[in-house]
Amino acid sequence: MRASLSSYAQDLATATAMPALDVMPEKAHQPAMSPSHHGHGWDASGAPTPMHKRLDGKVAIVTGGARGIGEAIVRLFVKHGAKVVIADIDDAAGEALAASLGPHVGFVRCDVSVEEDVERAVDRAVSRYGRLDVFCNNAGVLGRQTSAAKSILTFDAGEFDRVLRVNALGTALGMKHAGRAMMARRYGSIISIASVAGVLGGLGPHAYTASKHAIVGLTKNAACELGAHGIRVNCVSPFGVATPMLINAWRQGHDASAADDADADIGLDVAAPSDQEVEKMEEVVRSLATLKGSTLRPRDIAEAVLFLASDDSRYVSGHNLVVDGGVTTSRNLIGL
Numbered sequence: 001m002r003a004s005l006s007s008y009a010q011d012l013a014t015a016t017a018m019p020a021l022d023v024m025p026e027k028a029h030q031p032a033m034s035p036s037h038h039g040h041g042w043d044a045s046g047a048p049t050p051m052h053k054r055l056d057g058k059v060a061i062v063t064g065g066a067r068g069i070g071e072a073i074v075r076l077f078v079k080h081g082a083k084v085v086i087a088d089i090d091d092a093a094g095e096a097l098a099a100s101l102g103p104h105v106g107f108v109r110c111d112v113s114v115e116e117d118v119e120r121a122v123d124r125a126v127s128r129y130g131r132l133d134v135f136c137n138n139a140g141v142l143g144r145q146t147s148a149a150k151s152i153l154t155f156d157a158g159e160f161d162r163v164l165r166v167n168a169l170g171t172a173l174g175m176k177h178a179g180r181a182m183m184a185r186r187y188g189s190i191i192s193i194a195s196v197a198g199v200l201g202g203l204g205p206h207a208y209t210a211s212k213h214a215i216v217g218l219t220k221n222a223a224c225e226l227g228a229h230g231i232r233v234n235c236v237s238p239f240g241v242a243t244p245m246l247i248n249a250w251r252q253g254h255d256a257s258a259a260d261d262a263d264a265d266i267g268l269d270v271a272a273p274s275d276q277e278v279e280k281m282e283e284v285v286r287s288l289a290t291l292k293g294s295t296l297r298p299r300d301i302a303e304a305v306l307f308l309a310s311d312d313s314r315y316v317s318g319h320n321l322v323v324d325g326g327v328t329t330s331r332n333l334i335g336l
């Protein structure tokens, strides 16, 4: 995982503008029902055996899938037999990841805050594979970490708008176009990545917190409407994971010039996190965690998303699956 994180820092200027999806259409085979209840097992490499592939034959789009949590979701979906489209603004990392994962993974450039991009990503997946079963709204930004940006008394309205456009509007647009594509087959699962900052105050900057609460609300409302069409809508709320997002924020906290860079939290042109930075960040998160003895990793979030994407969760909708080791449910104030 860490080695692959380095790819995102490649120079975007060298990236091709031609999405890897512009190839001959390939129809996914039927049916969509997962065989996961009928067999168990993994091969010697730890990959699921054919009988245990929980997304066998399904078609998925993962926004922000080029790195971090999104990359872990893409990798796990592929292991479980899905055909996956990575929709991201990082052409270099997205194309490199898609190429490394074989013919059933494609990349499409997509800024989730731009409706035409989201619409095009969905339409290309459907025209290539003939259907869309799973849409994961994972792309998100934290926002700049300057002390002015952090205060409700001094925050910048433009920056607030930028975070809301990517995190909240982007998620709504994903639900809109995925829902449109899934309605025809009366089947589909939409999963959005919210955050513990969408559950409790005090766990993120103001705009980010507002946007993640919006995702939890959107999930409940969209589940209401799309449930009538057989489509499930859920979200997953992680605690801290040592991805480029968190590490870039930590860097900004220690370097005022980094904090002033409008794109620093997106991290398109900054160095990939080093192993030492990842370890340091994981130590910080462990020290704040309620559940001791484990380290929250991108794969843990991907496993939660896989559950909601697969038919294992066929009657779960409108749910916020919080993956936080209990951080948002309890506080030990009495010395338990």
Ligand SMILES: NC(=O)c1ccc[n+]([C@@H]2O[C@H](COP(=O)([O-])OP(=O)(O)OC[C@H]3O[C@@H](n4cnc5c(N)ncnc54)[C@H](O)[C@@H]3O)[C@@H](O)[C@H]2O)c1
Pocket (backbone or CB within 6 Å): 063, 064, 065, 066, 067, 068, 069, 070, 087, 088, 089, 090, 110, 111, 112, 113, 138, 139, 140, 141, 142, 166, 193, 194, 195, 196, 237, 238, 239, 240, 241, 242, 243, 244, 245, 246, 265, 266, 267
């Ligand atoms: N890392 C954490 O601790 C944490 C905790 C809770 C929730 N989350 C959420 O998980 C999701 C993934 O976070 P991460 O930590 O992997 O972040 P990351 O910054 O490491 O990766 C985000 C990915 O999204 C892409 N992206 C950014 N803006 C985009 C846009 N407008 N359109 C399309 N793609 C875009 C980036 O290029 C990148 O590939 C986010 O929604 C984030 O808010 C993360």
